[in-house]
Amino acid sequence: MKFLDKINRRYLILLSIILVIGSCAGYFGLRYIIVIETKESLVNKELLIKAHISEFNEIPNLYPIIELKKIDQASNKSPEFKEIEIFNEIEDELEPFLEYSTYAQINGSNYSIKLRQSIFETEDLVLILVFTLVVILLVSFGILFLISKKISRTIWADFEYNLLRIENFNFTKRDNFQLRRSNTEEFDRLYKVIERLTAKLESDYLLLKEFAENASHEIQTPISIALLNLDEILQQEFDEKTFNKVYSTINSLKRLSSLNSSLILLAKIENRQFVADQEISFHRMSKKKVEEFKPLFESNELKVEIKFSHDFCNKLNETLAERLFNNLFSNAINHNNKGGTIQIVICENEFKICNTGSDHLLTNETIFGRFTKGSSKSYGLGLAIVKNICDTNNLQIKYTKNGMHCFKICKNKENG
Amino acid sequence: MKILIIEDELELQGIISNYLNQEKYICESADNFRKADEKLSIYQYDVILLDIGLPDGNGLNLLSTIKKHQLKGGVIIISAKNSTGDKIAGLDLGADDYMTKPFELSELNSRIRAVIRRRQMNGDNIIVFNEISINTNSKTVLVDHKEIAFTKKEYDLLLFFLINKNRVLTKEVLADHLWEDNIDLAVSFDFIYTHLNNIRKKIRSAGGCDYIKTIYGMGYKFTDL
Known part of the structure; x- marks a missing residue:
């Protein structure tokens, strides 16, 4: 009220x-x-x-x-x-x-x-x-009531204005965040507190952003040098043993670099550096990704079905949406059996991707954890990123195991 | 072909220019904003490799100098920051391509060639390797003067091989080239075999030789040696 x-x-x-x-x-x-x-x-x-x-x-x-x-x-x-x-x-x-x-x-x-x-x-x-x-009492009360209503509206106007501003607050578009000062003492106090808090938040945000970007830069550059040198070494004639050593070193370094960028991506998502500015159709995206991943499905002899009844849409950042689908699809391929199935169900309230695959001990509570691995070949970050993207975009993701391994995405109820 | 490498990390600069020299490019380097700005306003380059994280300025600001002085030069931004904002800003300011560190030399070469091809619209863009020739304008492949139909991915792979001939390319490099930054997860790259086998089959059936050599099951080399 x-x-x-x-x-x-x-x-x-x-x-x-x-x-x-x-x-x-x-x-x-x-x-x-x-x-x-x-x-x-x-x-x-x-x-x-x-x-x-x-x-x-x-x-x-x-x-x-x-x-x-x-x-x-x-x-x-x-x-x-x-x-x-x-x-x-x-x-x-x-x-x-x-x-x-x-x-x-x-x-x-x-x-x-x-x-x-x-x-x-x-x-x-x-x-x-x-x-x-x-x-007489009624009339005077009525008049008072109307007057106070009118006065409150003007007094609360600044508050309402600021509240609207705070609701629409977004770090990445900070330039339009201008609060209005009020001559009501309490509101002015509130204004000062909020100004102080946002200034603090902003500096923390920038610090973290800067850190994420610096960390990325500082780590990727030496990895680049190492990788480029190894690539040159790889061009020489070797016996198989040496070749395999160089090859595995290259892949480990790539893995390190990819881990680094995944962790930075996680930090950026948590820091809400991506603006959800596009209405993403999960149906269109699924079709696009099925096309893109076709060679992977084929080489693993996977059968892909899309069951579509009504489109499921949500506001998302495009890069993140791509990432969400890539990770879900990669996951469904990686943990599948040869000749298995991937089932995608899209209806008005949910998006579901299910895959066949061997059983494991992970549950809805543990599967999204960082560095939780179903098999040794994965990094254990893919689903953590998926979960993070969902969490920061009003989406809920649930994992269920019922013959098939299913990931179900639906909208957060609190926010409609 | 003249290339300017703007990169503050000297070691990286050295590796890149060594490699590009091998590939018969003429390379010059600048390790800071001021030197780069100077060179860009005096000399002409065909391709400019631009690291945007320079110690004395944002590389993105060099794009205006490039626009003013470099009439035919293409720009490839090389950045350690995998930041969508930078990428969009760079491409908006007139860069031709954007690469994120770490990258492969073979991929760099392929992108440089693509930029050069795009910049020389009038020239005939035909890459020849013995009996195989690829016309990059019409995207057609001729083997012994007979046209062979390739799928888009097969065409991309073959072109990549021709540009990076005599070079060992691991299957990860090939997969990265086909998928760019889409797959950084540990998916198996078995699909590469399928593509390669198709390419081999098609070339052989047209009477061509199989130039794709497998190296210990992990790498490939396109060579007639």
């Missing part, structure tokens, strides 16, 4: 709680105040009536508001308030009243005084007041 949505959701929940509590409190509070006021006015009226009786000796009666009765005996009951309901003939319904009953002795006579005031309107008034309150 987005940060703003999260805040807004909390805000709305809190707002509704406040509204419910506020309106209840408002209702009861107002009602309480009004009842007290009513009581006071009833007491005031009592005084007025008492004064009226003693002055004019006349008993006012105005049902149901004033109900005066002469009684024989003085009562010592203390005055009390109660809420009652009286039938209103005009409106044809029961109406709530606040009744104040007291006893008084005026000019020697005893009176029972009952003063009532309708609290029907009061009730209405309270409701109207509370309603108004709620409306």
Whole structure:
């Protein structure tokens, strides 16, 4: 969930709680105040009536508001308030009243005084007041909400912009990585941290890149000299023993050089120096590679089948894609039996290459390890490179052994 | 044919120029950027071998001097960095080919010849060895004036042999030539036998001799000696 949505959701929940509590409190509070006021006015009226009786000796009666009765005996009951309901003939319904009953002795006579005031309107008034309150609250909350949303959007704009930049960050295209500074203190702190981190990352990246290239250069040059010298020596007349020694020395050196370049390639892949800039069709690539490897299939008497139902595509760097296929194909040839089969299955969600071959102890967990060898003639780096290419390009590779040795490539689920 | 070798590693420079002298090329060398730049602006060369990792500058920057002064010279970049970026940049700047160290002398020769062939479009590009002649423009092979059909790989191999005649070529070198940098894994190179046998058969059936000598089962030599 987005940060703003999260805040807004909390805000709305809190707002509704406040509204419910506020309106209840408002209702009861107002009602309480009004009842007290009513009581006071009833007491005031009592005084007025008492004064009226003693002055004019006349008993006012105005049902149901004033109900005066002469009684024989003085009562010592203390005055009390109660809420009652009286039938209103005009409106044809029961109406709530606040009744104040007291006893008084005026000019020697005893009176029972009952003063009532309708609290029907009061009730209405309270409701109207509370309603108004709620409306005002709602409107002001709404306006606040909109304003804060608008403000947040402008405040978060820098953040969003930077986030997008960071998401698209790529070492090989660093020149367009420009973060925007923000005048919000927290964002500015974040900006500084990211700037520092990327600077550090970049220098590490360049260092590693430089190292990989230097190592390549420094190692390949002496190997070149040795190989060229041996090549010259090879041109002389030899007996078979010497020839074989020179020949095997040449091949060992070539192996060393090829190991070196494989390790450097691994470093470069891990360092993400290859930009995945091409949509590679695994079907087209398979067909191309089958054509290229044909002589190898033929000399090993291998049968190759492609089962195609739907193309499988993925964004990859072209050099790496070539390498991926070369290594998978070489692997399928190297560890095959003479007269065996290679099966390639391409469907919408996966690419699978299977080969016949003798059994070995390697599993999905161990087969991709560096210098893990199924047979002595391989270097043990081919599949490590394959795995690395998959890992850095949102692909998943799995090895299964079920009669045939299969390598299955599918897209990483997390990233679609 | 005049070749300029721009290479800072003197030992490597020596081996290359020795070999190219044997192959009847006239070689000159430069071991740094300044000397190379000087020579390039004064003399004309047919082929320039350019190592881009020079101590006093990036060899790629020499390509502009070459473009300005060398009208017919072809450029082969030799680099220890197997970097796709450099390769693309080099070819974009007008280089004809790109080789990665370590390389074979026979392969170097084959590439030099290819560059020369490409640069001399008007000349008749026919390579002759006794009764065999290859026309590199039409990519046809004549044995005793009879045309023989070869597959692309067979043609490539035969041409490679003719260019590097009298030289011992191991089967790895032949495989590397056919596949360039595709296979650096330990695949068996048995398919080379098939190609070689086909070439032999086709030449023999046209009345030619078998010049491919096998050397202890590991190497081959195209020779009439």
